[in-house]
Every structure is written in C-alpha cells, then in structure tokens.
Amino acid sequence: MTGTVLVTYGSTNGSTAQIAGSIAEVLRKDGLMVEVVPARSVDSVAPYEAVVAGAGLYAGRWQKDARRFLRRHRRALAERPLWLFSSGPLDASASERDIPPVPGVKRAMVALDARDHVTLGGCLEEGAKGWVARMILRNGKGGDFRDFAAIETWAARVADEMRHM
Template sequence: MPPNVLVAYGTTNGSTAEVAETIADVLRKSGLAAEARPAGSVPSATSYDAVVVGGGLYAGRWHKDARRFVRRHGKVLAERPLWFFSSGPLDPSASERDIPPVPGVKKAMVRLDAREHITFGGCLREGAKGWVARMIVRNGKGGDFRDFGQIEAWAARIGQELTG
C-alpha cells in the first residue's frame, strides 16, 4: 500500500487551497495516496504517513488554521516526514528567489524537524474577503502570482523522496 499523505492548508480566499490541491494531485501521480484538506477539518493526523502543511501569509503570519493545525497535531507531525509551504507575495518575488519562512513557521520547522519550507506567490482576485484584501485589489495590487510549474516541481520532489 502506498504511503498516505495529507496536504493540510489554511486559506481565506481559496488560493492556498488551489495550491494544496495541485500538490496532492502531483503526489497522487507519483504513486502516493494523497488528499488535500482544510487544516481546520482534520480531526487527527495519525492515519497519515507524511504531511505537508501550507498557509496563506497575512501581515507576516501564517493563516490561523495552519498555525492551529501545527500546534494541535505537533506530536504526531514530529514523528512523520513533514514539509511546509506558504503562499502570499503579490509580486513575482517568490518565483525569482527563495523567500525564507516567517518567524512563526521557522520556529515550528525547528520544533517539529520539518524537512523543507517554500514560499509560493500568492493570488488575490476581485471579490476577496476582508477590507484590506479588497483595498489591495481596488488599488491594482492584486493578481495571480502563483507559479504552478514551481509548485508541481516541488511536489514532485516530495513524491520522489517518499517513494524512494
């Protein structure tokens, strides 16, 4: 039976969910059993052999659902292969250079011995939730800066690592 991988995510407007679904899809194509689920809907991580956790970035912090998931399931996560991703910059910077994890994510990486973190570009579209998000879009600073080639390549590396 192939390893079972959870891709848990925290998102407000759905962009990070789309990244997580892409990662899970690539992992399935690598021969793994993988599912993407909202972090707040996962009652237990014990049935998974490996975990990827992602969160949108808001004012320099990971999405609250991703933070809560890592705190709530920390003991189990520390016993499994673990990767983190962030999504958020509303410019091409994430495709141009490595963006380090925000301090809270860095602490969780060290505490749980996560294998890797990557930051992907973000996406903010018309109709976004939240006053700040709507102002960003209204001021022409929104858009889709996700690089799905980069996302797929990162997920494929995880798949290779898990399948040997």
C-alpha cells in the first residue's frame, strides 16, 4: 500500500480520539502515511487508500458524528479497505472476551464490506459532557478501561493487512 490511510473517529469526551491517535501511531511506525481526522470534519474519503473508523458507544449506538460519517461516505467507503472499532464498555469485559459489534455497526460492516471490527474498553471520567455521562459517574460506573496494549495489537494486525494489499 502506497497511499494515505484515514483514521477517523466520533468522540464526545476525547477518549475515542486518544484511541484513534494510538492506532494512527502504530500504522505510522509500520511505515504508512496516516491522517487522523474527527469524523465530523471529513469532507471526502477520495484522497485515502484505506480507512479506519471508530466511535464511542452511547446507549448501544456509535457516537452520532461517526454514524453520519458512515452514511455520508458509504459509496466511497464500500470501494476501499475499511476497518472499524468501537470504544465503550465501562468495565473489563473488552479485555476478557471478544465483544461483537452493536447491531448498527454490524449492519454497516456488512453493507460496506468492512474487513474487521474490534470492541475496545471505554473511558468515562469526571468532567465528561452530557447528563447521562454525569449520571453514570454519579453511580460509580466510570473509569478508564482502555487497554492500550490491546489497541496496539489490533492496529498492528491492521497494518500487516494493509502492507499485504
């Protein structure tokens, strides 16, 4: 692969943006040219040879900017290699087992012929935006459950696939 890879994300409180940055860093270390752009800011995927897209999960759905990204660019995404990631469980479950994509993401995977999907642990800490987030935190359910070693391992698999395209 010789073109540029887009790593895009939908993130409300910044946790998924940090995951996207970690994925991009692994791809860069593997020699790939990578741009990291918030989903709401992507005007076109035409300049990119491949796309990695992800979002935080909120009430069993991807963050709205990422859902809109998939809808808006569906034709172009179906024509290039695509990998998806979700960030969400606020417990250790994502580190303990493979969590399948939520129904909307599963439909997108099929429609866009995505190559892979991974569900990663989420992060919700004090100062998070939104009344639901504040309620979750008030009930003691927050914390940082991101496993950066697992994120890097998945990104390395993606980079390996890209290298062999």
